[in-house]
Amino acid sequence: MAYSDSEDQPAGQNWAQSHSFAAQAVQRPADAAEVRELILRGGPVRALGSRHSFTDLADTTGRLISLDRFSPDLVVDEAARTASFSPGLRYGDLATGLHARGWALHNLASLPHISVAGAIATATHGSGDRNGNLSTAVSAIEFVNGTGELTRLSRADADFDGAVVSLGAIGIVTRITLDIEPTFDVRQDLYNDLPWDAALAHFDAITSSAYSVSLFTRWIGDTIEIAWLKSRMDAPAPPTELFGATLQTHDQHMLPGQPAANTTKQCGVPGPWNDRLAHFKLGFTPSNGDELQSEYLVPRSNILPALAAMRALGPRIEPLLLVTELRTMTADRLWLSGAYDTDAVGIHFTWKKLPTEVGNLLPDIEAALLPLGARPHWGKVFAAGVDQLAPLYPRFDDFRALVARHDPNGLFRNGFLERKLGL
Ligand SMILES: Cc1cc2nc3c(=O)[nH]c(=O)nc-3n(C[C@H](O)[C@H](O)[C@H](O)COP(=O)(O)OP(=O)(O)OC[C@H]3O[C@@H](n4cnc5c(N)ncnc54)[C@H](O)[C@@H]3O)c2cc1C
Structure with missing residues (x-):
C-alpha cells in the first residue's frame, strides 16, 4: 500500500517540552515498504x-x-535466545510481552x-558491573538507508558495531533482534545516607553488591542520599547494612516530594524483572517531567578523580540540580557507545528546567570530565x-565513513549531527 499523507501529524515537542521540533510533520508509515517510499520522496528526514x-x-x-x-510483530526464537520485533515498541510493552512468554532482557x-x-x-x-548498555543486547538490525535500500546487519558483519548506536544517521531502523534470557525475579532495596568517605573507599565493593546499583546524590553534605540495589533472586541476598548506610523500610522516590507510587516496588519484595529493573512504572510519570538531563560516561579507572571534581563543583551544581545518579556498565565494542573499549560509570544530572543556567555550567563540568575521557x-x-x-571515540572517522556510505545524499543530517559529528 502507498503511504497516505492523511496519517501525518504535527511535529510538536519532545517529552520534556524543552525542544519544539522544527520538522514539517511526523509521517507514520505502517511497514518497511512505506518507510522506503517516504525516503525515496527525498529529504531531509529523521527517525x-x-x-x-x-x-x-x-x-x-x-x-x-x-x-x-x-x-509490534514480536517473534521469539527460543533456540537462538533472541527476540525480533518492530523497534518503535516501548521497552515496557516489549518487556511485558517477553515476560509473558517466559523470557527477559538483561x-x-x-x-x-x-x-x-x-x-x-x-x-x-541501566546499571550493573556486569551489564553492558541496552545497545549491547542487539544481535541484528534492519534499516532502510538513505538510498532506500533495506539493509540487514548482524554481529558477524564488519559495519555492525558502527550501525547499532547510530544517532539515526544511517537510516530508519525497521526491525531489531535482541538477546534474551529466561525470565528472572528481582528485589529492590534502598539504603539511606551512605557516607561519601565509605563510597569513595569502597566504590567497587558497593557497585558490585547487587545486579544493578544506582547511587543518588546532590553533591552536598557528607553522605550519598540513596543507594538503590536491584538484586536477582537467584543470587545472594543483599546486605542488611551497606558501608554505614541504613536499609530503608518504605518505598521512596529518588526526587524529594515526588510520589513513591510512581516507582517500582522496593523494600525487598520480589517481582519479575520487567516490574523491577526500571525505577519507574510504565503507567506513571517517570522522573519529574519538568527537567533537563545531562550525563557523562567516565572510564571506570578515572571515576575517583571525576567524583572529586564534581564534589568540588558541588556548590555550583546543587542550586540547579534535582538529583545526580551514578551507574556502572561494562565495556563494549559499539563505536559511538560511551562505554566503547572501557568499563564506565555514568555521572548523570537531572536538572531543574533552567536551560540558560545549566548551559552556562556544562562547559565547566565538561572541562573537568572530558580530559578524564568522559563521553x-x-x-x-x-x-x-x-x-x-572526535578524540574521545577511536572509531569516530569510521562512523562518519559509514554514514557517508549509507546516506550519500545527506538525507538524515541535521544541525545536531553537524555540530557534534561534523556531518
Ligand atoms: C525521564 C527520562 C529518563 C531517562 N532515563 C535514562 C536512563 O535510565 N538511561 C539512559 O541511558 N538514558 C535515559 N534517558 C535518555 C533516553 O533513554 C534517550 O534520550 C533515548 O534516546 C530516548 O529514546 P526515544 O525513543 O525517546 O528516542 P528519540 O528521543 O525520539 O530519538 C533519539 C534518537 O534515536 C533515533 N531514532 C529513533 N527511532 C529510530 C529508528 N527507528 N531508526 C533510527 N533511528 C531512530 C532518532 O533519530 C534520534 O537520533 C532518559 C530520558 C528521560 C526523558
Whole structure:
C-alpha cells in the first residue's frame, strides 16, 4: 500500500517540552515498504522514537518518520535466545510481552516508556558491573538507508558495531533482534545516607553488591542520599547494612516530594524483572517531567578523580540540580557507545528546567570530565562539539565513513549531527 499523507501529524515537542521540533510533520508509515517510499520522496528526514531525548538530536527541517503504526510483530526464537520485533515498541510493552512468554532482557533503563529504536540509537543504559548498555543486547538490525535500500546487519558483519548506536544517521531502523534470557525475579532495596568517605573507599565493593546499583546524590553534605540495589533472586541476598548506610523500610522516590507510587516496588519484595529493573512504572510519570538531563560516561579507572571534581563543583551544581545518579556498565565494542573499549560509570544530572543556567555550567563540568575521557550521553544536554568529541571515540572517522556510505545524499543530517559529528 502507498503511504497516505492523511496519517501525518504535527511535529510538536519532545517529552520534556524543552525542544519544539522544527520538522514539517511526523509521517507514520505502517511497514518497511512505506518507510522506503517516504525516503525515496527525498529529504531531509529523521527517525523519531518516543521523544525522550532532550535536544534537537532527532529533529529535521524536513519530515520525521515514526514507527508508531507498525505492528509490534514480536517473534521469539527460543533456540537462538533472541527476540525480533518492530523497534518503535516501548521497552515496557516489549518487556511485558517477553515476560509473558517466559523470557527477559538483561537490563532496562530507569524508565520503560522509551522506544527500543530510540534508546539503542543513543546507547541508553541501566546499571550493573556486569551489564553492558541496552545497545549491547542487539544481535541484528534492519534499516532502510538513505538510498532506500533495506539493509540487514548482524554481529558477524564488519559495519555492525558502527550501525547499532547510530544517532539515526544511517537510516530508519525497521526491525531489531535482541538477546534474551529466561525470565528472572528481582528485589529492590534502598539504603539511606551512605557516607561519601565509605563510597569513595569502597566504590567497587558497593557497585558490585547487587545486579544493578544506582547511587543518588546532590553533591552536598557528607553522605550519598540513596543507594538503590536491584538484586536477582537467584543470587545472594543483599546486605542488611551497606558501608554505614541504613536499609530503608518504605518505598521512596529518588526526587524529594515526588510520589513513591510512581516507582517500582522496593523494600525487598520480589517481582519479575520487567516490574523491577526500571525505577519507574510504565503507567506513571517517570522522573519529574519538568527537567533537563545531562550525563557523562567516565572510564571506570578515572571515576575517583571525576567524583572529586564534581564534589568540588558541588556548590555550583546543587542550586540547579534535582538529583545526580551514578551507574556502572561494562565495556563494549559499539563505536559511538560511551562505554566503547572501557568499563564506565555514568555521572548523570537531572536538572531543574533552567536551560540558560545549566548551559552556562556544562562547559565547566565538561572541562573537568572530558580530559578524564568522559563521553557525553548522546540523548541528553551537553556542550561539547565535534572538536572535543572526535578524540574521545577511536572509531569516530569510521562512523562518519559509514554514514557517508549509507546516506550519500545527506538525507538524515541535521544541525545536531553537524555540530557534534561534523556531518
Ligand atoms: C525521564 C527520562 C529518563 C531517562 N532515563 C535514562 C536512563 O535510565 N538511561 C539512559 O541511558 N538514558 C535515559 N534517558 C535518555 C533516553 O533513554 C534517550 O534520550 C533515548 O534516546 C530516548 O529514546 P526515544 O525513543 O525517546 O528516542 P528519540 O528521543 O525520539 O530519538 C533519539 C534518537 O534515536 C533515533 N531514532 C529513533 N527511532 C529510530 C529508528 N527507528 N531508526 C533510527 N533511528 C531512530 C532518532 O533519530 C534520534 O537520533 C532518559 C530520558 C528521560 C526523558
